[in-house]
Amino acid sequence: xxxxxxxxxxxxxxxxxxxxxxxxxxxxxxxxxxxxxxxxxxxxxxxxxxxxxxxxxxxxxxxxxxxxxxxxxxxxxxxxxxxxxxxxxxxxxxxxxxxxxxxxxxxxxxxxxxxxxxxxxxxxxxxxxxxxxxxxxxxxxxxxxxxxxxxxxxxxxxxxxxxxxxxxxxxxxxxxxxxxxxxxxxxxxxxxxxxxxxxxxxxxxxxxxxxxxxxxxxxxxxxxxxxxxxxxxxxxxxxxxxxxxxxxxxxxxxxxxxxxxxxxxxxxxxxxxxxxxxxxxxxxxxxxxxxxxxxxxxxxxxxxxxxxxxxxxxxxxxxxxxxxxxxxxxxxxxxxxxxxxxxxxxx
Amino acid sequence: xxxxxxxxxxxxxxxxxxxxxxxxxxxxxxxxxxxxxxxxxxxxxxxxxxxxxxxxxxxxxxxxxxxxxxxxxxxxxxxxxxxxxxxxxxxxxxxxxxxxxxxxxxxxxxxxxxxxxxxxxxxxxxxxxxxxxxxxxxxxxxxxxxxxxxxxxxxxxxxxxxxxxxxxxxxxxxxxxxxxxxxxxxxxxxxxxxxxxxxxxxxxxxxxxxxxxxxxxxxxxxxxxxxxxxxxxxxxxxxxxxxxxxxxxxxxxxxxxxxxxxxxxxxxxxxxxxxxxxxxxxxxxxxxxxxxxxxxxx
Numbered sequence: 001x002x003x004x005x006x007x008x009x010x011x012x013x014x015x016x017x018x019x020x021x022x023x024x025x026x027x028x029x030x031x032x033x034x035x036x037x038x039x040x041x042x043x044x045x046x047x048x049x050x051x052x053x054x055x056x057x058x059x060x061x062x063x064x065x066x067x068x069x070x071x072x073x074x075x076x077x078x079x080x081x082x083x084x085x086x087x088x089x090x091x092x093x094x095x096x097x098x099x100x101x102x103x104x105x106x107x108x109x110x111x112x113x114x115x116x117x118x119x120x121x122x123x124x125x126x127x128x129x130x131x132x133x134x135x136x137x138x139x140x141x142x143x144x145x146x147x148x149x150x151x152x153x154x155x156x157x158x159x160x161x162x163x164x165x166x167x168x169x170x171x172x173x174x175x176x177x178x179x180x181x182x183x184x185x186x187x188x189x190x191x192x193x194x195x196x197x198x199x200x201x202x203x204x205x206x207x208x209x210x211x212x213x214x215x216x217x218x219x220x221x222x223x224x225x226x227x228x229x230x231x232x233x234x235x236x237x238x239x240x241x242x243x244x245x246x247x248x249x250x251x252x253x254x255x256x257x258x259x260x261x262x263x264x265x266x267x268x269x270x271x272x273x274x275x276x277x278x279x280x281x282x283x284x285x286x287x288x289x290x291x292x293x294x295x296x297x298x299x300x301x302x303x304x305x306x307x308x309x310x311x312x313x314x315x316x317x318x319x320x321x322x323x324x325x326x327x328x329x330x331x332x333x334x335x336x337x338x339x340x341x342x343x344x345x346x347x
Numbered sequence: 348x349x350x351x352x353x354x355x356x357x358x359x360x361x362x363x364x365x366x367x368x369x370x371x372x373x374x375x376x377x378x379x380x381x382x383x384x385x386x387x388x389x390x391x392x393x394x395x396x397x398x399x400x401x402x403x404x405x406x407x408x409x410x411x412x413x414x415x416x417x418x419x420x421x422x423x424x425x426x427x428x429x430x431x432x433x434x435x436x437x438x439x440x441x442x443x444x445x446x447x448x449x450x451x452x453x454x455x456x457x458x459x460x461x462x463x464x465x466x467x468x469x470x471x472x473x474x475x476x477x478x479x480x481x482x483x484x485x486x487x488x489x490x491x492x493x494x495x496x497x498x499x500x501x502x503x504x505x506x507x508x509x510x511x512x513x514x515x516x517x518x519x520x521x522x523x524x525x526x527x528x529x530x531x532x533x534x535x536x537x538x539x540x541x542x543x544x545x546x547x548x549x550x551x552x553x554x555x556x557x558x559x560x561x562x563x564x565x566x567x568x569x570x571x572x573x574x575x576x577x578x579x580x581x582x583x584x585x586x587x588x589x590x591x592x593x594x595x596x597x598x599x600x601x602x603x604x605x606x607x608x609x610x611x612x613x614x615x616x617x618x619x620x621x622x623x624x625x626x627x628x629x630x631x632x633x634x635x636x637x638x639x640x641x642x643x644x645x
Contacts, residue, residue, distance in 0.1 A: 068442045070383065114624050120438045121381025124446075125576045126624070132573065133617045136610055248569055252450050259443055288454045295450030302444040303429065306436040 011187070019321040030172055034165045042168050046236055048277045049171035050229045051257065053178050055269030055276075057225035058254035060182050063264030064191070065218040066198030068120070070251045071127030072226045074111075074134045077245035078104045079227030080234040081138045084150055088143055093154040094166060097231035104227030105220050112219045116212060128248070135246035149241030152234055167235045174232060178225045179270075185221070186266065186324040194218055249291070256294050259301045262310030266324045271310050350606070352485040357602035359487070361578075361595030362495030363560065367553040367571060368578035368590045369502060370546035375579070377522040377542040380430055380441045384449040386572030388547060391452060392418055392554025393467070393563050394460055400470040407467050407555060415551045422547030426540045449568065456565035467558035475559065494556045498594075501549060502587045518542050577620040 034042055054076070062068045082100035087093050111130055118126045144150055155163055185191055193214045196204035205211050234240055253276060261272020283290045305312060371385045382388075392414055399410040425448075433444040468475035474493075478486035509515035517538045520528045525535040557563060557571065574597065582593020597616050604615020 062439070066439060068439050070442075070446060114621060114628070117628050118624070121375070121383070121442050122580070124383065124442050125381065125573065128569075129573055129577065129617055129620060132613070133621070136614050136617070140610065252446070255443055255446060288457050291454040292451055292458070295447045295454065297447075299429070299444055299447030299451060302436075302440050302447060303432050306433075306440050 016321055027172075027176060031169070033172075034168060039161075039164060042164055043236070044277075044281070046164075046168045046171045046232070048273065049168075049175040050232050050236070051253070051273040051277055052175050052270055053171075053225055053229040053232070054250070054254050055257035055261065055273040056175075056178055056182055057222040057229070059258045059261075059263060059265075059269040060185075060218055060225075061222040063258060063268070064186065064198060065194050065215060067116075067215065067219065068124045069127040069222075070124045070248070071129070071131035072222065072254060073246050073248065073250040074127065074131035075104050075108065075223040075226035076230035076233070076250050077131070077138065077242065078107060078134055079230030080240045080245045081141075081144070081242075082227070083231045083234055084143070084152055084240050085141070087152055087154045093152055093157075093235070094170060096154075097170070097228070097235060100231050101224050101228035104230075105224040108220050108223030109216075111223075112216050116215050116219060128251075131246055131248075135242050138246070139242050144240070144242060147241065147243050149239050151239045155235065155238060163235075167232065170235070171232045174228050178228070181221065183266065183324060185218075190214060190217060191324065252291070252294060252298070256298045258308070259298050259306075260308055262308030262312075262314070263306070265308070265310045265314060267314075267321050268308050268310040272308065275309075349485070352481070352487070353602045353606050354599065355481075355487055356491065357599035358595050359491040359495045360598030360602060361591070362491075362498035362598075363553070363556055364574055364578040364594030364597050365591040366494070366498040366501055366549065366556060366594075368575040368582075368594055369505065369587060370549040370553070371572075371575045372579045372582075372587070372590050373505070373549070374543060374546045377518055378426075378430065378434070378539055379438065380434060380445070381576070382425075382430075382546075383442060383445040383572060384425075384452055384568075385445075385550065385575055386570065387449045387452040387456075387568030388418075388421070389550050389554040389557055389571050390456060390563055390565065390568040391421075392551040393558035394456060394465070394565075396555055396558060397465050397467055397470075400467060407470050407559070411551070411555060414555075415548050418547040418551035418554075419544040422544035422550075423540050425547065426543035427536075430543065431536065431539070449572075453565050453568055460565060462564060464562045464564050465558070466562045467555070468560075471559060490559055494560065497552070497556070498591070501552065502591055505545075505549075506587055514538070514541060574616070577616060581620060581623045 030045070033045065037045070054072070058069070058072060061072070079097075079100050082103050083093070083096045086096035086099055086103075091099060115123060115126045115130065138144060139146060158166065193204065193209045196207070196209055197211055197214060201211055230245060233245075257272035257276045258269050259272070260275055261270065262268025279294075280290075283293065286293075301308060307315065367389065371382060374380060374382055374385075395414045395417065396407050396410050399405050399413065400407045429444050429448065430441055433440040474490055477489040479489060479492065481487055509519055517528065517533050518541070520533060521535045521538045521542075525539075528535055528538075553571075557567075578594040578597045579590055580593065581596050582589035582591065596619060600619040601612045601616040604611030604613075604618075608614070
């Protein structure tokens, strides 16, 4: 079979090249942020970067891998706890954060052996149980002092301004690194494999996709990313309390960000994290009602707009800011309509 | 002797878990949906019963006459309003919707009732602390025995209902193949909504016994969901009596774990659950048969 020479596969469009340039410029501007932004804004942006990390990781797991986890707080908490543990052993605090994330990745391997064969809802609650187990085990460590928690004391060796800037830069670099990793992964063969598994595990296996290995790569990546976010959260707020680090609210936040932004779209979780960040900024003081609104919004999106805001924009206007899919350009007047960028992810 | 008492307590606690888990397994069996709001809805029933008992001074058992039909109605609404719609977008979306629902339910409960820890035990006279003398200085709570008996009745009743009534047959048929039953004149939407109602009635009953045997607060639901899920998985989803076995194994693990270490109650329960998962994965039927052949010459 010879392909029609007029049909071509396109990945980068003029728009997405433009966007990539804008992203690069934005990164440079943000990196220079501490020079001209207020301390308050630096703190807030650090939190935003951590939210983006979490949302992107959860989206990689759920939106691309089809693994909806109600227990990613297991790794978020583990990242915080291991950072404390390593720092107590004399590791320099910022190094400890990164090592903790990698260690959490190592711990996620045996966990993956247990949970990866669970399907859909079973996986979701199975991960929730894992998070509970990890919390209970961490509670057994005497340095955590039960629910009292422990501070990352070693951070006190830096002065307040230095600490703020270092944490900000580390959060910025972590976010960009995780985004880049997911971007490269999705554009590679792995990206097609994992989406094939999400859509139909048996069918994917039948055409030679190595189901368990592929799922494990995504799972471990998401574990490392969430643990890194947990470590950064610890560096920002200094105190590790098992109950708040391992709390189910983290899953609620991740689900909210990804669902509202657009599940299974590269740009979705970034948009979702920004929306979540703004809602928290404006309504976070409303206490429990704020959580009711979050839950209700997630519920309504799942019922009426399961593709999220970005999914709606993308389907409606065929824009694709960062190219993780393929576009098939067909001859004829309907060239732009034949957008197959998402058709690898047949619904 | 204390060990023996712990064993009996564990088995009886298993009755409660079976009661809690059967609604979750039932819904999963019929609609292939795991309802993450399951635990929070049990807490809703507990608060409803508590309100009736506290404000109007009715006996909590009598209050069931009001609360169980309301729970059934909630089940109907849950199926028609949320599950049916979200299931159309694939098997993953119902997980997200029911998780969102759980967050809404528990935080609304918190707004209405605050953070105080409540219990129904003060409203049932001496039932909460009366016990049977087993001799040798060991006692077994009357409430625990009652819970176990109700669980057996509930599971048996469900079994009879599914086997012998027309609606029961329709539910089983819909669970097998919702499209084909439509061809023979069954309204599968109606059947699913009825199944959800029945599931939530069992959740209401579980809410009563939860509130009688322990304290609860608005956020107590997630742990109950986890227990229900663990009992279901240990027993093997899809079988009512398996759920009872799963509940008993979970209850035994927890009471014996609590015997060993103060944190052991939860850890031992989770550990047994994880062991069962590992077992389920690595001892496939094929491997087991090979093992039996090699070792026992079968």
